[in-house]
Amino acid sequence: MALIRLDRIGKRYGVGDAPVEALRExxxxxxxxxxxxxxxxxxxxKSTLLGILGCLDIPTSGNYxxxxxxVGRMSRPELAELRCRRFGFVFQNFNLLPRLTALENVxxxxxxxxxxxxxxxxxxxxxxxxxxxxxxxxxYPSQLSGGQQQRVAIARALVNxxxxxxxxxxxxxxxxxxxxxxxxxxxxxxxxxxxxxVVTHDRDIAARMRRTITLTDGRVTSDSRAQVRINxxxxxxxxxx
Amino acid sequence: MRTTDILRTxxxxxxxxxxxxxxxxxxxxxxxxxxxVMVAVGAGTQAAIKDEIEKLGASVxxxxxxxxxxxxxxxxxxxxxxxxxxxxxxxxxxxxxxxxAAASMAGVAHLATAIDNWSSGVYGVTEEYFIARDWKxxxxxxxxEQDVATGAKVVMLGATTxxxxxxxxxxxxxxxxxxxxxxxVIGLLARKGQTMDGSDLDDVGVxxxxxxxxxxxxxxxxxxxxxxxxxxxxxxxxxxxxxxAEVREVLRFQHRLTPGQADDFRIxxxxxxxxxxxxxSAALTQLLAAIASISLLVGGIGIMNIMLVSVTERTREIGVxxxxxxxxxxxxxxFLAEATILSVAGGIAGAAAGFAGAIVAExxxxxxxxxxxxxxxxAFLFSALVGLVFGLYPAMRAARKSPMEALRYE
Ligand SMILES: Nc1ncnc2c1ncn2[C@@H]1O[C@H](COP(=O)(O)OP(=O)(O)OP(=O)(O)O)[C@@H](O)[C@H]1O
Ligand SMILES: [Mg+2]
Numbered sequence: 112m113a114l115i116r117l118d119r120i121g122k123r124y125g126v127g128d129a130p131v132e133a134l135r136e137x138x139x140x141x142x143x144x145x146x147x148x149x150x151x152x153x154x155x156x157k158s159t160l161l162g163i164l165g166c167l168d169i170p171t172s173g174n175y176x177x178x179x180x181x182v183g184r185m186s187r188p189e190l191a192e193l194r195c196r197r198f199g200f201v202f203q204n205f206n207l208l209p210r211l212t213a214l215e216n217v218x219x220x221x222x223x224x225x226x227x228x229x230x231x232x233x234x235x236x237x238x239x240x241x242x243x244x245x246x247x248x249x250x251y252p253s254q255l256s257g258g259q260q261q262r263v264a265i266a267r268a269l270v271n272x273x274x275x276x277x278x279x280x281x282x283x284x285x286x287x288x289x290x291x292x293x294x295x296x297x298x299x300x301x302x303x304x305x306x307x308x309v310v311t312h313d314r315d316i317a318a319r320m321r322r323t324i325t326l327t328d329g330r331v332t333s334d335s336r337a338q339v340r341i342n343x344x345x346x347x348x349x350x351x352x
Numbered sequence: 353m354r355t356t357d358i359l360r361t362x363x364x365x366x367x368x369x370x371x372x373x374x375x376x377x378x379x380x381x382x383x384x385x386x387x388x389v390m391v392a393v394g395a396g397t398q399a400a401i402k403d404e405i406e407k408l409g410a411s412v413x414x415x416x417x418x419x420x421x422x423x424x425x426x427x428x429x430x431x432x433x434x435x436x437x438x439x440x441x442x443x444x445x446x447x448x449x450x451x452x453a454a455a456s457m458a459g460v461a462h463l464a465t466a467i468d469n470w471s472s473g474v475y476g477v478t479e480e481y482f483i484a485r486d487w488k489x490x491x492x493x494x495x496x497e498q499d500v501a502t503g504a505k506v507v508m509l510g511a512t513t514x515x516x517x518x519x520x521x522x523x524x525x526x527x528x529x530x531x532x533x534x535x536x537v538i539g540l541l542a543r544k545g546q547t548m549d550g551s552d553l554d555d556v557g558v559x560x561x562x563x564x565x566x567x568x569x570x571x572x573x574x575x576x577x578x579x580x581x582x583x584x585x586x587x588x589x590x591x592x593x594x595x596x597a598e599v600r601e602v603l604r605f606q607h608r609l610t611p612g613q614a615d616d617f618r619i620x621x622x623x624x625x626x627x628x629x630x631x632x633s634a635a636l637t638q639l640l641a642a643i644a645s646i647s648l649l650v651g652g653i654g655i656m657n658i659m660l661v662s663v664t665e666r667t668r669e670i671g672v673x674x675x676x677x678x679x680x681x682x683x684x685x686x687f688l689a690e691a692t693i694l695s696v697a698g699g700i701a702g703a704a705a706g707f708a709g710a711i712v713a714e715x716x717x718x719x720x721x722x723x724x725x726x727x728x729x730x731a732f733l734f735s736a737l738v739g740l741v742f743g744l745y746p747a748m749r750a751a752r753k754s755p756m757e758a759l760r761y762e
Binding site (some may be wrong): 162167175200210220223267 | 354364368599668671672674676677681682754755756757759
């Protein structure tokens with residue numbers, strides 16, 4: 112069974128004179144363990160799609176099946192529960208809570224999952240170790256570099272062992288080298304069996320994913336699968352026709 | 353999220369904005385403090401009035417002569433003192449619901465000893481008087497039937513009077529000149545203190561009624577049986593109205609008043625005026641407490657205002673929390689907890705400030721205050737309620753946000 116099945120998903124913003132069709136009849140499936148890049152010009156609906164995949168937003172039309180279950184029938188608390196246990200989000204601007212330390216930020220999803228404090232701390236520390244930030248646990252976001260903040264965000268996304276990591280331009284605010292580190296982390300996560308969906312403008316990044324979906328004006332205009340997994344250092348990519 | 357986590361998160365958010373939190377709380381602090389002070393001062397005033405009633409005798413009725421001019425023709429020319437020993441005896445015998453009735457005369461006399469001299473109010477009384485007024489003895493003996501019958505030259509003194517004329521010396525058995533008449537001090541009355549208008553209830557001398565009438569206030573008409581007051585004690589405070597009716601009936605019969613004629617005496621319910629005062633003071637206290645409660649409401653609105661600002665400011669934080677798994681109920685609880693912590697902290701600080709204010713009022717302004725736990729607990733609960741009520745709407749606004757829109761918020 113597909114992890115995700117979208118059936119003619121539409122998202123319309125605003126009503127009346129000038130409604131915006133951010134997504135039109137988007138149908139696609141994502142299988143567990145895959146890595147997917149979503150590309151497309153600015154305003155094509157990439158973030159909107161990611162938000163719907165992550166149950167941050169509700170489509171105005173169509174059907175969304177997550178592991179065979181219809182998301183449209185779920186209540187808000189049930190959706191929160193899904194976000195808590197099944198999804199991990201990584202944002203372009205990191206979105207760490209500024210008043211919490213790195214460790215506390217990573218603990219937060221576990222707190223929302225109602226886990227005991229001692230267990231929480233251990234898991235959060237392990238997640239930070241996994242992203243190489245064991246020595247920055249009690250730093251506040253403002254005391255961390257952009258790359259470090261994004262690694263904390265990835266640790267936070269991973270800490271509840273989600274089925275799916277949703278990243279919206281995770282390297283968009285970082286320089287190339289730091290960005291590459293982040294991508295390597297995402298690769299590792301994917302290698303561990305977690306599905307990864309990344310919104311990006313960067314063909315290099317898309318090339319690292321097994322599958323690339325392109326959106327134009329709210330529609331899926333291409334959906335391609337790389338034949339070979341391209342080495343991250345390779346300057347050449349031949350994924351796009 | 354666990355409750356402790358929610359509280360910790362809320363406390364942390366408030367600590368992150370110390371000045372704002374403190375200023376927001378100020379409204380509640382002032383509200384609770386003023387409620388506590390108002391109630392303490394009000395309760396103090398009422399306690400003072402209660403004491404006053406106690407001192408005057410809660411179940412005491414005083415009958416004084418009225419003007420006889422309305423029925424001037426009845427006994428010929430001139431007014432006459434309309435009350436007599438016989439009236440008191442008749443009340444004792446015929447009125448029901450009363451403990452006793454005591455005739456007395458009052459005047460001012462000059463008291464002198466070898467040590468000092470002083471002017472006091474002097475009452476001429478019979479033995480019933482002590483029962484009627486509930487006057488207690490601390491030393492010596494009371495004026496008895498024999499003293500009244502013989503017109504004995506004996507006197508009892510109130511605490512103030514005794515101090516003025518005897519100083520530290522023991523007055524019992526000593527001789528004192530009352531308006532030049534030598535009398536033996538036979539007893540000392542228990543201290544009763546002052547009334548609220550400042551008159552000293554212990555500044556008295558007490559002599560037998562007959563002595564007062566015939567020798568002290570030396571009326572020319574020695575034969576007269578008139579008295580200046582009859583003090584009646586009802587069986588209880590509740591029976592006072594019935595007792596008044598009974599006394600009136602007996603006196604009207606005694607004085608042979610026909611149904612059309614007005615009373616030639618006046619009945620004073622001693623405690624009544626104090627009781628009215630107590631009621632009006634209670635009403636005033638309630639009014640002031642109500643006004644103070646309004647400031648609590650204003651404080652609540654302040655909290656609501658700040659919480660609304662805070663929810664808007666922290667839209668993105670709300671989005672992030674929702675994205676990583678916070679349920680709407682958890683977000684609601686977090687903001688509700690912030691509002692409630694603010695108001696409860698204000699309630700505690702306000703109660704403390706109110707206590708301090710009441711103590712200042714007592715020590716610096718000499719006001720009588722009565723500090724009880726009840727208004728403090730009430731103000732505290734009320735402030736918690738204010739936080740919950742005024743925090744609810746902002747918290748609901750936070751919880752209702754769509755995660756995606758909240759995350760997009762700049
Ligand atoms: N809340 C909203 N109200 C109205 N229109 C919206 C709203 N959110 C998004 N849109 C519109 O929906 C369309 C898709 O937006 P979206 O953010 O998904 O684009 P995107 O592909 O992520 O663009 P970018 O690459 O610039 O991030 C845009 O035209 C945008 O203006
Ligand atoms: Mg976008």
